[in-house]
Amino acid sequence: xxxxxxxxxxxxxxxxxxxxxxxxxxxxxxxxxxxxxxxxxxxxxxxxxxxxxxxxxxxxxxxxxxxxxxxxxxxxxxxxxxxxxxxxxxxxxxxxxxxxxxxxxxxxxxxxxxxxxxxxxxxxxxxxxxxxxxxxxxxxxxxxxxxxxxxxxxxxxxxxxxxxxxxxxxxxxxxxxxxxxxxxxxxxxxxxxxxxxxxxxxxxxxxxxxxxxxxxxxxxxxxxxxxxxxxxxxxxxxxxxxxxxxxxxxxxxxxxxxxxxxxxxxxxxxxxxxxxxxxxxxxxxxxxxxxxxxxxxxxxxxxxxxxxxxxxxxxxxxxxxxxxxxxxxxxxxxxxxxxxxxxxxxxxxxxxxxxxxxxxxxxxxxxxxxxxxxxxxxxxxxxxxxxxxxxxxxxxxxxxxxxxxxxxxxxxxxxxxxxxxxxxxxxxxxxxxxxxxxxxxxxxxxxxxxxxxxxxxxxxxxxxxxxxxxxxxxxxxxxxxxxxxxxxxxxxxxxxxxxxxxxxxxxxxxxxxxxxxxxxxxxxxxxxxxxxxxxxxxxxxxxxxxxxxxxxxxxxxxxxxxxxxxxxxxxxxxxxxxxxxxxxxxxxxxxxxxxxxxxxxx
Numbered sequence: 001x002x003x004x005x006x007x008x009x010x011x012x013x014x015x016x017x018x019x020x021x022x023x024x025x026x027x028x029x030x031x032x033x034x035x036x037x038x039x040x041x042x043x044x045x046x047x048x049x050x051x052x053x054x055x056x057x058x059x060x061x062x063x064x065x066x067x068x069x070x071x072x073x074x075x076x077x078x079x080x081x082x083x084x085x086x087x088x089x090x091x092x093x094x095x096x097x098x099x100x101x102x103x104x105x106x107x108x109x110x111x112x113x114x115x116x117x118x119x120x121x122x123x124x125x126x127x128x129x130x131x132x133x134x135x136x137x138x139x140x141x142x143x144x145x146x147x148x149x150x151x152x153x154x155x156x157x158x159x160x161x162x163x164x165x166x167x168x169x170x171x172x173x174x175x176x177x178x179x180x181x182x183x184x185x186x187x188x189x190x191x192x193x194x195x196x197x198x199x200x201x202x203x204x205x206x207x208x209x210x211x212x213x214x215x216x217x218x219x220x221x222x223x224x225x226x227x228x229x230x231x232x233x234x235x236x237x238x239x240x241x242x243x244x245x246x247x248x249x250x251x252x253x254x255x256x257x258x259x260x261x262x263x264x265x266x267x268x269x270x271x272x273x274x275x276x277x278x279x280x281x282x283x284x285x286x287x288x289x290x291x292x293x294x295x296x297x298x299x300x301x302x303x304x305x306x307x308x309x310x311x312x313x314x315x316x317x318x319x320x321x322x323x324x325x326x327x328x329x330x331x332x333x334x335x336x337x338x339x340x341x342x343x344x345x346x347x348x349x350x351x352x353x354x355x356x357x358x359x360x361x362x363x364x365x366x367x368x369x370x371x372x373x374x375x376x377x378x379x380x381x382x383x384x385x386x387x388x389x390x391x392x393x394x395x396x397x398x399x400x401x402x403x404x405x406x407x408x409x410x411x412x413x414x415x416x417x418x419x420x421x422x423x424x425x426x427x428x429x430x431x432x433x434x435x436x437x438x439x440x441x442x443x444x445x446x447x448x449x450x451x452x453x454x455x456x457x458x459x460x461x462x463x464x465x466x467x468x469x470x471x472x473x474x475x476x477x478x479x480x481x482x483x484x485x486x487x488x489x490x491x492x493x494x495x496x497x498x499x500x501x502x503x504x505x506x507x508x509x510x511x512x513x514x515x516x517x518x519x520x521x522x523x524x525x526x527x528x529x530x531x532x533x534x535x536x537x538x539x540x541x542x543x544x545x546x547x548x549x550x551x552x553x554x555x556x557x558x559x560x561x562x563x564x565x566x567x568x569x570x571x572x573x574x575x576x577x578x579x580x581x582x583x584x585x586x587x588x589x590x591x592x593x594x595x596x597x598x599x600x601x602x
Contacts (some may be wrong), residue, residue: 003028003035011042011151013142015135017042022049023465025064029071032101035073038151039170041095041138043308044106044259045088047112048212050118050302057556058394059303060108062212062265066274071168074102075241076172077211079197080413081116086193089126089239090181094132098177100170103241107213107264109303110415115372115388116504117379117412121188132388159466171242178239193238196247200233201226203229206318207252208311209235209279210262213415214300216439218262218311220414225315232315245285246421254288258318260295260389262328272296297326302328305597307416308346313339329599338601349414352407355512358423358442359403359502363396366499371403373529374503377521378407382513386410400433400594407512425510429450429485429502434465435571437594440472449478450505452485452498456553467568474562480555481509488551492544500541504548519545 001020009016025046035042048065050057069075074095078087084106091104106112131210137331137411143149155163175195182193197215208218215236225232235251237244252259261280263273272280276296283289300306310328317323317339326335332338350356356361361367368390375566379386387406393399404418423442427450428434434451443449455461461470461482473480483505485498500522507518523542569577590599 001027003031006044007031007035007040008041009036010042011038011143013139014146015138016044017045017419018019018449019047021047022051022058022064025068026051029068032068032071032073033103034152037167039099039167040101040458041134042101043088043091043095044101044103046103047108048105049108056394057302058109058114060110061301061303062105062107062263065103065105065303066265067268068103069241069274072171073098073241074098074100074178075239076104076178077236077240078104078106078111078413079211079213079215079236079238080586081111082112082118082191084111085118085120086185086189086191089121089129090178090185090193093129093131093184094174094178094181097131097140097181098170098174099138100174105204106375107415110389111213112397113390114415115375115379115386117387118383119189119191125188129188155482175239175244175247192534194247195244196241196251197235197236197238198233198251199236201231202233203231203253203255204233205231205255205257206260206315206324207233207235207256208260208262208314208318209237209248209252209275211236211240211266211275212264212300214262214264214311216301216413216415217306217308217349218314220584221308221312221315221346224308224312224346224348230319232316240275243282245562247280248279248282249286252283252289254286256289256292258293258295258296258322259283260314260318263296263298264300264312266298266301272596273298293322294490295324295326296438297328300327305416307419309342309344312346314341316342329597331598333602334599335601345419347414347419349416350412350422351408351410353410354406354408354412355425355510356418356423356444357403357405357407357425357506357510357512358418358427358439359405359506360433360437360439361403361429361499361502362433363392363399363401364496364554365429366497367429367502368392368403369529370499370503371405373522373525374506375405375407376514377518377525381517381521384408384512385410385412387414389415389417391417400430400437421445423447425506426450427502427506429498433541434469436592438468438570440469440476440478443472443476443478445476445478447476447478448481448509449473450481450483450509450552452502453482454484454487454550455482455555456484458555458557459554461557466571468570470557470562471565471567474559474565477559480557481505482555483548483552486550487547488544488547492547493540494544501544501548504545505552508549508552535536586599 006016017080051063078084089101095102199219259275263275327337375386375388389404392401424447485501579585
């Protein structure tokens with residue numbers, strides 16, 4: 001397939017790359033061994049994802065890239081969307097210089113599907129960095145009847161091992177080639193790159209070693225512990241293969257008390273996971289580290305959330321009980337591997353100047369697409385930085401979608417979902433969600449909530465809204481609006497597509513950018529998006545937007561009366577409570593209500 005085409009292209013002296021994930025990467029492994037064995041320069045970009053085992057999961061962790069780590073490819077890890085731009089360039093330049101193929105991977109979904117504000121280089125700037133001599137040498141070595149060369153021979157026991165070992169020199173020089181390339185790219189971008197990143201105290205007592213997007217989460221809690229008088233640091237290898245032993249030791253002083261290694265993968269039956277084994281072997285090879293306690297844990301499998309509070313619990317473990325072979329982010333009541341929750345809820349990756357927004361929709365209703373347009377409009381036309389991530393089920397159509405959007409003047413590198421009590425703007429595009437999902441737990445006190453609903457008066461809301469919802473609205477002092485987006489969509493001939501109607505309310509109420517300016521950009525975006533479907537579709541959407549604000553109603557609810565309503569669960573909870581089937585009550589119910597993270601291992 002694609003890997004075979006890649007092999008043929010680079011063997012002929014061409015420049016080649018491919019993009020893959022999960023089982024797709026595993027199917028390429030035979031070709032990867034051949035490409036590496038023939039020292040052919042190329043790059044494979046991988047959105048690292050889970051591999052189907054106990055169940056199919058399309059979401060992110062490091063199982064696939066760890067399954068391919070023995071193929072002989074260099075491996076570079078990106079932590080952020082900006083990193084993906086910079087590291088991809090490093091990989092393509094370094095592979096030409098070193099003649100070793102490189103896998104460049106980032107966390108699947110969490111990084112690969114995130115929208116963020118980035119600075120990109122122009123084609124002319126990139127051209128300046130291309131090593132012309134190495135490129136010419138690669139083209140010259142391509143298979144051609146004019147330059148006969150033998151490749152892919154059959155070797156017997158007398159010479160096979162010597163031939164394999166002869167490649168050592170290429171791998172020995174690869175780290176220095178990548179480091180040199182990082183310096184060249186950094187000189188052009190102004191963004192520092194290194195084989196191993198260190199964040200925190202220069203002489204720490206406790207160090208966490210990890211890779212990928214969650215690194216920034218752990219780094220964000222360092223100041224929290226520094227304020228407590230603790231000396232902590234985070235060490236994250238950008239280069240995983242060849243393993244950067246020298247650089248790891250430079251960033252982990254021999255005086256350290258604990259080194260905790262976090263792996264985003266699980267290898268059943270293995271002594272430990274891959275990153276732990278590399279770190280442990282590195283430290284154990286140097287007698288200066290003989291007194292260091294090495295701990296290991298797993299996190300984030302299948303895109304399991306990893307928040308600042310979870311990162312704090314890992315540091316707390318290192319300072320206290322020093323539990324080994326642990327998990328973080330779940331409740332393991334079977335083999336008892338999980339760490340206890342941290343005492344505080346931390347949101348340390350998100351600057352105080354940030355506005356956080358949440359949009360609940362239904363797969364297929366256009367909510368995700370409209371929010372992608374919105375974040376691009378704001379990012380392209382204001383000085384604000386933007387971050388957007390879209391959470392949805394792999395089942396897709398007919399299931400809930402949640403759009404997490406952040407805007408602010410400062411850089412946004414918060415690779416986790418919106419935390420409770422954090423969203424200044426909350427919108428629900430599918431009316432039935434109000435009975436099924438605890439959306440308002442995410443609303444910031446004093447925030448804004450917009451509900452797609454025909455309930456346009458306080459009397460109607462009194463009669464129809466669930467008690468749980470009314471109490472939440474009042475206790476948090478939320479400014480509450482309804483908009484009959486479904487009716488507006490039908491009248492405009494758009495069927496169930498309420499996305500642009502709800503987006504109009506967002507630009508009106510969120511104050512992220514001036515309303516008139518935002519609406520101008522929004523209408524231009526719609527024309528661009530829908531023009532391929534014809535003028536009629538464009539005019540229907542513009543008409544729906546024009547009618548939207550006439551249907552936006554502020555509900556002046558009786559705050560005291562609603563706040564003192566009796567405690568009641570969401571209506572759907574009654575369907576599952578006390579159900580005859582234990583699985584329905586304890587597993588299916590929480591999953592339907594998007595509370596699956598609370599389900600214990602048992």
